[in-house]
Amino acid sequence: MIYNSKRLYLFFLAACIAGYGWIFYNFQGMQSGNLAPDVCLIKRMAHIPCPSCGSSRAVLALVQGHFVQSFYINPIGFIIALIMLIAPIWILRDFTRTERTLLKFYQSIEVLLKRPTWSIPLLLMLLANWIWNIAKGL
Amino acid sequence: MDAQKVDLFLMTNGKYFESHQLLHIRDRLLQMEDTKWGILQTIQFKDPTIILIVSLLGGGLGIDRFMIGDTGLGVGKLLTCGGFGIWTIIDWFLIMGITREKNLAELQQVLY
Numbered sequence: 001m002i003y004n005s006k007r008l009y010l011f012f013l014a015a016c017i018a019g020y021g022w023i024f025y026n027f028q029g030m031q032s033g034n035l036a037p038d039v040c041l042i043k044r045m046a047h048i049p050c051p052s053c054g055s056s057r058a059v060l061a062l063v064q065g066h067f068v069q070s071f072y073i074n075p076i077g078f079i080i081a082l083i084m085l086i087a088p089i090w091i092l093r094d095f096t097r098t099e100r101t102l103l104k105f106y107q108s109i110e111v112l113l114k115r116p117t118w119s120i121p122l123l124l125m126l127l128a129n130w131i132w133n134i135a136k137g138l
Numbered sequence: 139m140d141a142q143k144v145d146l147f148l149m150t151n152g153k154y155f156e157s158h159q160l161l162h163i164r165d166r167l168l169q170m171e172d173t174k175w176g177i178l179q180t181i182q183f184k185d186p187t188i189i190l191i192v193s194l195l196g197g198g199l200g201i202d203r204f205m206i207g208d209t210g211l212g213v214g215k216l217l218t219c220g221g222f223g224i225w226t227i228i229d230w231f232l233i234m235g236i237t238r239e240k241n242l243a244e245l246q247q248v249l250y
Binding site: 018 | 197199209213214217222
């Protein structure tokens with residue numbers, strides 16, 4: 001658990017920048033016809049997609065407004081897009097008001113995810129998504 | 139606490155901590171009350187080597203992070219194909235040190 005607020009905010013900021021950079025790179029690649037290379041280690045080594053494979057494509061579909069298509073590629077794209085949209089605004093809000101609401105929210109989510117009532121259903125959903133990914137052959 | 143007990147604890151559990159922390163831990167344990175010995179014996183530390191093996195095999199799914207209690211970061215790793223594969227490789231080198239830090243944090247909860 002990250003207790004240090006500065007580290008958490010820096011981590012979120014770096015992750016958002018990397019995410020936006022990656023999406024922008026993929027978006028440009030898609031328009032020029034050069035698809036980005038596969039970065040997933042599991043897919044490279046085992047030749048089967050991981051549970052979150054295809055989420056870049058799903059977010060790209062969301063950017064273009066294809067909501068249904070995005071869901072069919074990978075539903076995790078919605079979660080990633082939501083985090084990428086909210087996190088920078090939240091960080092900016094906390095920074096201007098000198099509060100630590102994001103840190104508190106992160107810690108409460110971590111506690112919640114450790115409870116079996118939350119973790120087991122989420123794990124099952126993830127497994128189902130993984131099986132669907134393999135069946136789709138992403 | 140008795141120096142013999144402290145040394146016994148360090149001999150059996152020394153591998154769970156960074157070597158440079160051991161002297162500090164020893165000093166702290168010597169100052170500790172004898173009544174806490176029982177609680178100290180029941181703490182279950184995570185083995186850095188086991189976590190490294192998990193990281194090598196399941197690092198792409200963030201299982202290593204889940205195991206050491208970093209659930210939030212584990213979810214982050216899981217949702218991004220192991221941080222585009224880069225975070226997975228970085229964690230192969232960092233995870234043992236992070237595990238030892240977590241063990242120290244667990245010990246500190248008893249010490250203070």
